Amino acid sequence: MFRNILVPSDFTEKSLHAAKIALQLARLQKAAKVTLLHIVETIEGAEDDEFADFYEKLRKRAVGNMQKLVKSLGGEASTVQTAIVFGKRVPGIIHFVNEHQVDLIVLGSHKIDLEKVPEGLGTISYKVGIFSPCPVLMVK
Template sequence: MNRNVLVPVDDSEPASDALEFATDHYGDATITALHVVDPTDFPVGGFESGVMTDIDQIRENQKGHAENLLEDVRERLTDRGVDVETAIEFGKPSNAIVEYADEHDVDLVTIGSHGRTGASRVLLGSVAETVVRRSPVPVTVVR
């Protein structure tokens, strides 16, 4: 029996599908929704008149977005009677997910896949693939 299932979440449909899968299949476990803020992923509008705005402000904006996203997840799962925890990490998403799973009491990672194939997967990389290869616990990939 899985006691703690880690589900990385963002605004994507695959992440939402992974969250649904985890709650449907592991509803008796604690679901930890993790959002990773990638400091290299600057949002549109991070530049004004060709000059970068304050990096701390960008980071705070990203953190605020993450908090709102996780609050939505918390409300949705709590309404369904699922025990949910949330966490925000900063860093490269694949590394942060693997490190979180390694450092916390995680039994399983359930992650969405964008389903990229061919050159786009090779050029862009795959967070899910990296997590599968490096995770210290089993990983379920939801397509």
């Protein structure tokens, strides 16, 4: 059913939980793969060479955090692929989905305060759920 599962990660506990759920789903499918994706947010309107050193530091930090995330998944992590890309988070996730034929996104979601519903509608998980061309599983 789901052969290519994407887990966007910001390296929080919610991302770790989503990755564990994705691995459980992948285990149900014999040929399913799980990809952990981290988007390094870029500064709009800034020249790339202007911030090259800054972005390189962020990339190195992301690589280290990704390695820690994979390690914390234990033995099942041997089948996990990783990707780090630069851009805006929501468009970057949707672009990755389209380019890599992802058929399920699993991501952490925040609980929405019923007294502040409009604020919850601006979250990354909500926007990904709206714009995604494939099913999205939001994990709380």
